[in-house]
Amino acid sequence: MAGMPMMNHSGMGHGDMGKMPMAGMPGMQMAAMDLNDIDYDAYLANDRTLDDPEIVRVERSGRVRLRIINGATATGFTIDTGALKGTLLAVDGQDVLPISASIFPVSMGQRLDIALSLPPGEGAYPVLALREGAVERTGVILATSGSTVKRLASTGDAAGPIVGSELEQRLRARNPLDAKPADRRFTLTLTGQMLGYAWSIEGGDELRARRRQRIEITMRNASMMSHPMHLHGHHFQVIAINGAKRAGAVRDTVLVPPGDSMTIVFDANNPGTWPLHCHHLYHMATGMMAYVTYEDLG
Incomplete structure (x- = not known):
């Protein structure tokens, strides 16, 4: 091709x-x-x-x-x-x-x-x-x-x-992550409002990982706008949308529409401090940014 x-x-x-x-x-x-x-x-x-x-x-x-x-x-x-x-x-x-x-x-x-x-x-x-x-x-x-x-x-x-999430619900990974339980689970709430144009990730300060761990993150959108959430340094798999489990796509950016939740998993195989942020860059710049930090960087 x-x-x-x-x-x-x-x-x-x-x-x-x-x-x-x-x-x-x-x-x-x-x-x-x-x-x-x-x-x-x-x-x-x-x-x-x-x-x-x-x-x-x-x-x-x-x-x-x-x-x-x-x-x-x-x-x-x-x-x-x-x-x-x-x-x-x-x-x-x-x-x-x-x-x-x-x-x-x-x-x-x-x-x-x-x-x-x-x-x-x-x-x-x-x-x-x-x-x-x-x-x-x-x-x-x-x-x-x-x-x-x-x-x-x-x-x-x-x-x-x-x-919205209609295509995301249809996607299936050709090469999914190996099935195994999560070592750590986190829940993040995406918040913000047009008045004052302030955006944030509640729970984003808690994201910690150690090498070889399976990390699970659920992102819930409590705002009035969609947020394409991007994780640096890793690819993740979408394993649930609005609580419904699925063997979804492996990717690095997933859209979380208003009122929806997305659950992703990834393997902590790339030590560092990695941004997790909204790819609407004005949202990122005004606060919708968190970091996944490895505890064993040494």
Whole structure:
């Protein structure tokens, strides 16, 4: 398969807040959740907008593997492969059991590997990134050498889907961690509010590990915003969502939507002091940061 990297990220912006209804969201008694608290004047794929998108030349009947990186500071996207049905092969660089679809949510800091099979004839095939809860979009275009590439608007007809845990619930690791009991368990509460823009991780001061231990962390989101939680230095496996056990994906960044909980496990095999933080960088900068500290660093 040919490789084609794609990075979705944002330019300069300013503070703003959007609200979406909470219907069907477990555990939340509030009237609305917060989306897109930061707006930007451009949304880019490989440093270009849809006014002048990157055009990737592909072969007829070819196979393409996309590695899509959400490098945004504060924006979740849904990847729309359009006329080409995709097969998700990996998340955060770790193989999963294949999932076929044409839309794939990706939060900040997460990566997706998606395989696409091209038709036999000439054609141009947009791969779009739809901004969460808003009409802005970006993307690249896969095109055969003899095709005509039509111009695409930087806004769509409808707002992009809310990025939640639906895909996470379907993911299964191709190479799961060995099954064994946890040596240490921690519960963290993700808190914060738009008023005053303060975010934190309650219980984050307690994260301690020793080499060769199995560590289990449950993260509960008590705030009104989703938080993509990223652990440095390790890959973890998602073993429960809202208390329901599963053999989920091995990865390093997991989204915790409002009112939800995610339980992860990892093996303490990389001594150091490692950040565990929200990959919404404005949340991280204003307090949503903790550290996993090895007690036996010497």
